[in-house]
Amino acid sequence: MDQRGKAYIDQLEREHHLAFDEYVYLLKNRSDELAEYAAKKAVAVRQHFYGNAVYTRGLIEFTNICKNNCLYCGIRRGNATVERYRLSEDEILQSTEEGYQLGFRTFVLQGGEDPYYTDDRICSLVRKIREQHRDVAITLSIGEKERESYQAFFDAGANRYLLRHETANEDLYRKLHPEEMSWKHRMDCLRTLKEIGYQVGAGFMVEPPYQKVEDLAMELQFIEDFKPDMCGIGPYIVHHETPFRGEKSGTVEMTCFLLSLIRLIYPEILLPATTALGTMHPRGRELGIESGANVVMPNLTPVGVRKQYELYENKICTGEESAQCRGCLDQRMKSIGYELVIDRGDRFGWNRR
Numbered sequence: 237m238d239q240r241g242k243a244y245i246d247q248l249e250r251e252h253h254l255a256f257d258e259y260v261y262l263l264k265n266r267s268d269e270l271a272e273y274a275a276k277k278a279v280a281v282r283q284h285f286y287g288n289a290v291y292t293r294g295l296i297e298f299t300n301i302c303k304n305n306c307l308y309c310g311i312r313r314g315n316a317t318v319e320r321y322r323l324s325e326d327e328i329l330q331s332t333e334e335g336y337q338l339g340f341r342t343f344v345l346q347g348g349e350d351p352y353y354t355d356d357r358i359c360s361l362v363r364k365i366r367e368q369h370r371d372v373a374i375t376l377s378i379g380e381k382e383r384e385s386y387q388a389f390f391d392a393g394a395n396r397y398l399l400r401h402e403t404a405n406e407d408l409y410r411k412l413h414p415e416e417m418s419w420k421h422r423m424d425c426l427r428t429l430k431e432i433g434y435q436v437g438a439g440f441m442v443e444p445p446y447q448k449v450e451d452l453a454m455e456l457q458f459i460e461d462f463k464p465d466m467c468g469i470g471p472y473i474v475h476h477e478t479p480f481r482g483e484k485s486g487t488v489e490m491t492c493f494l495l496s497l498i499r500l501i502y503p504e505i506l507l508p509a510t511t512a513l514g515t516m517h518p519r520g521r522e523l524g525i526e527s528g529a530n531v532v533m534p535n536l537t538p539v540g541v542r543k544q545y546e547l548y549e550n551k552i553c554t555g556e557e558s559a560q561c562r563g564c565l566d567q568r569m570k571s572i573g574y575e576l577v578i579d580r581g582d583r584f585g586w587n588r589r
């Protein structure tokens with residue numbers, strides 16, 4: 237085995253920190269052997285905090301309307317081929333009720349940046365879910381807002397917020413987004429969310445166009461510094477109705493290696509084995525868990541509209557009913573010795589409010 241790489245992984249396990257050049261070395265010299273070594277350590281660390289439990293989040297994609305035009309995204313404003321939809325408050329509440337009966341104790345309300353969903357509408361929705369079930373965690377994933385809006389959602393009862401930063405490198409951000417979008421604003425949003433008291437999920441794409449190994453090293457440094465409670469990473473997957481049609485998708489191998497390194501950087505972090513991983517490989521989510529992840533996000537969106545929330549191509553799990561989705565993941569996790577649990581799935585050490 238690459239002894240230098242092995243020594244860096246040992247150091248990461250001990251100190252939760254490496255220098256930029258050391259991360260670059262690891263990423264440039266990834267081999268199956270080194271990745272396996274890192275995964276073994278990552279699994280042991282995850283085991284220490286979470287045992288064999290895999291947390292679930294019930295994902296409700298409630299609107300595919302978005303005012304933004306991110307260059308990689310299948311539901312970007314500029315894609316005229318998408319059939320747009322928006323779930324009503326009642327439909328969302330039906331999905332959360334169904335999810336609760338299936339054993340979900342946390343819901344992720346995810347959508348594009350849809351102006352119809354004003355702060356008042358989001359607050360009303362959050363309050364109603366909270367009235368429905370006091371013991372659930374409510375997660376919002378509805379993009380960039382101002383502090384007042386984030387505060388209002390929090391005061392209404394939201395506990396968590398997911399906002400993928402997509403890249404920690406401003407220059408790369410500019411290549412992946414239209415000019416009117418601001419990397420600085422996005423990063424400020426993450427800091428604001430943390431200050432307000434949310435459990436915060438950040439995240440980035442693995443191997444989108446223009447990304448270099450040095451950019452991925454910056455991501456790892458960002459995790460060290462910012463310490464998000466959760467970090468969602470998935471391979472970039474091409475969508476042919478975007479300007480990046482014809483580009484190459486990212487790999488499962490690099491994504492899994494990064495999952496292991498992130499687990500070693502921040503042992504208590506919540507790490508999803510993403511649907512993007514499952515899309516790129518039939519056992520993608522199992523491989524993610526075996527690399528140190530501890531969260532899966534089954535889909536609770538009504539089946540009738542699921543196919544229309546296609547951020548990337550060939551997304552899996554668009555045809556199954558919610559119960560089937562949960563059952564399928566249950567079996568998959570059991571097959572590798574893990575267990576889906578009925579739990580809010582807070583980050584280890586988090587003080588619940």
Ligand code: SF4
Nearest residue numbers: 302304306309312348
């Ligand atoms: S990535 Fe998010 S913000 Fe960007 S276009 Fe897609 S849904 Fe909208």
